[in-house]
Every structure is written in structure tokens, then in C-alpha cells.
Amino acid sequence: MRLTARQLNRTLLHRQYLLERVDATPVAMSRHLLGLQAQETLPPYLSLHARLTAFDPEDVTSALEERTLVRLLTMRGTIHLLTPEDALELRPWTQVVMDKVQRNHAEPVPQFQQALVQKPPRGTWRGSGKVDYAPLEEWVGAPLREPDVPEIVRRYLRAFGPASTADVTAWSGVTRLGPVLAGMADLVRHEDEHGKVLYDVPGGEIVEADAPAPVRLFGTYDNLWLAHAGRDRVTSPENRRRWMGPNGGLGMVVLVDGMLEGLWRADGEVELFRALTKRERSELDQELEVVADLLKSR
Numbered sequence: 001m002r003l004t005a006r007q008l009n010r011t012l013l014h015r016q017y018l019l020e021r022v023d024a025t026p027v028a029m030s031r032h033l034l035g036l037q038a039q040e041t042l043p044p045y046l047s048l049h050a051r052l053t054a055f056d057p058e059d060v061t062s063a064l065e066e067r068t069l070v071r072l073l074t075m076r077g078t079i080h081l082l083t084p085e086d087a088l089e090l091r092p093w094t095q096v097v098m099d100k101v102q103r104n105h106a107e108p109v110p111q112f113q114q115a116l117v118q119k120p121p122r123g124t125w126r127g128s129g130k131v132d133y134a135p136l137e138e139w140v141g142a143p144l145r146e147p148d149v150p151e152i153v154r155r156y157l158r159a160f161g162p163a164s165t166a167d168v169t170a171w172s173g174v175t176r177l178g179p180v181l182a183g184m185a186d187l188v189r190h191e192d193e194h195g196k197v198l199y200d201v202p203g204g205e206i207v208e209a210d211a212p213a214p215v216r217l218f219g220t221y222d223n224l225w226l227a228h229a230g231r232d233r234v235t236s237p238e239n240r241r242r243w244m245g246p247n248g249g250l251g252m253v254v255l256v257d258g259m260l261e262g263l264w265r266a267d268g269e270v271e272l273f274r275a276l277t278k279r280e281r282s283e284l285d286q287e288l289e290v291v292a293d294l295l296k297s298r
Helices: 007-014 026-032 040-050 057-064 084-093 094-100 136-140 147-161 165-172 178-182 236-241 278-296
Strands: 070-071 079-081 116-118 133-135 188-191 197-200 252-256 260-264 270-272
Touching: 007 147, 026 040, 026 057, 026 084, 026 116, 040 057, 040 278, 070 136, 079 084, 084 094, 084 136, 084 147, 084 165, 084 188, 116 136, 133 136, 147 165, 147 178, 165 178, 252 270, 252 278
Parallel strands: none
Antiparallel strands: 070 079, 070 116, 116 133, 188 197, 252 260, 260 270
16 A cells, blocks of 8 residues: 555554543553653653543652663664563663664763663653662563564554665664564565555554644654654644754644644743644643643652
């Protein structure tokens, strides 16, 4: 099947639970998404708020304290919020990424050499403080696992697909995945508008281009716009440049009609990249109000 850019956008939003919020726990959502981008404290909370019908940020704090969620370096050599089961499998798989990052440092950096959890209160809703580490295996009481790479790919496709081999590499940082995907006989093949092959899981739902996409607010980072090689599923190149500075994202993100269309601040100030319709403005005002209520609890 040849898929339009709009179909790919709506399908991604559907698989990310961004066309309609769902009733799930933060742990279950983290599991579905194979982790939440978390090098800053606030983004994973906003990412969960954008996807869940009922979200209490203290549930994430409790999960970190109870060790049913952990924070550590995995995909692309960045901090993610993960279930222990995923952390134990994804960290060995992405160690090649850590090794590459380590080669760019003159001195050994223990965090890249070992699977080290950032212990709470780091990453909790009301806490922060300096980073304190613990070995992942000791922290969760289980050994690192041999990665099941084909199953990791399938899970990625369920949450981010359809996608190319380059997309899986962009998300993970792991290279040489072409033979893995090509050898997975169960995968379905689509094409994008340019004829590029996109892989998908059997039965993966494709959403039509006219599906409505509500306004959502995110933090500075989310794998929604970091997990594809072209990185145009939810943003134009021009708007991506307006978000991206020389050392990372410049601000928190406003998603309108499924696309990155502005930046916002915790005080409610918004910089929009285009004029909004009356309906879009109403949705934005509503999201700003509910997120402001969320932030008041910090």
C-alpha cells in the first residue's frame, strides 16, 4: 500500500494515543512506547498527560520509588523513563551507542560503561537534586537480558510504524538493522509517497488522512518527533528548525492538527508558527488551562 504523508501522520498519532486519550497507567504507557524521553524532568510527565485520560504525576513518582519505572541511558544515548523489564533488555542492545559516545570523550565516563539508574528523587514530580546512581541489576533485582531484536522491532512498529530501517536506527541509535528487518518474513510492506519501503506489523491499523487530531502540549522532547529518520511525521523542516537550537530543543512544543505548530512556556505564553482556526484556538486554550492546573501541583 502506498501511504500519504497525512496517513502516516494520523497513523503515528493513533498508535501513540494522541488522537484520543486512553485509560492506562503510566507504567503501561511507558511499556507501550518503549520508554519516554526523559533527559529533562518535565517532558515525560507532559507526554503522559497528553495521552492519558486521568493522570496523576505522583503515580510516576511512586513508580520511581517502588522501582516499577527507572531512568537510565538507552536509545540514542539519552535518558529514558522505562519499565525495568524494558531497561534490562534495551540497555544491552543500545550499549553499542554508549560505546560510540564514550569514544568521543577523552576520559572514561562510568554512566556510558555501566547500566546505571538515576535514583529518586531525581526525576520525581516535586524532587530533583544531584544525580545519584545505582547499578540497574541491583536496583531492580534482575539480570540484564539478551535482546530479542526482532521483537523490539515489532514493538517499535506497533508504537511508531509503519517505518523504514533508517527510522528504527534514528529512534534507537543502533545501526546495521537492514538485514534484521528484511529477514522478518511476518512484516507487512508499505511505501511512502516517494516509494520508500516502510515495514509494519501484521494487522497494523492505517488511519485515514481526515481523522481529527486534537491540540496537545508537550515538553521540550518527545520520541513522537525524534523517532524517525526524516523527522517529518509531525513537523515541517522549517518548523523543526524553529524548535531546534545548536544544543537541543529551544522550547516546549504545541501540536496542532497533528503537526508541530508552536512553542509554549509554563507561564502560558505561546509562540505560534501559523494562525489557528477558531476551533484550534479553543482547543489550545483548553489544553493550556488543564496543563496549568497540572503544573500548579509541582
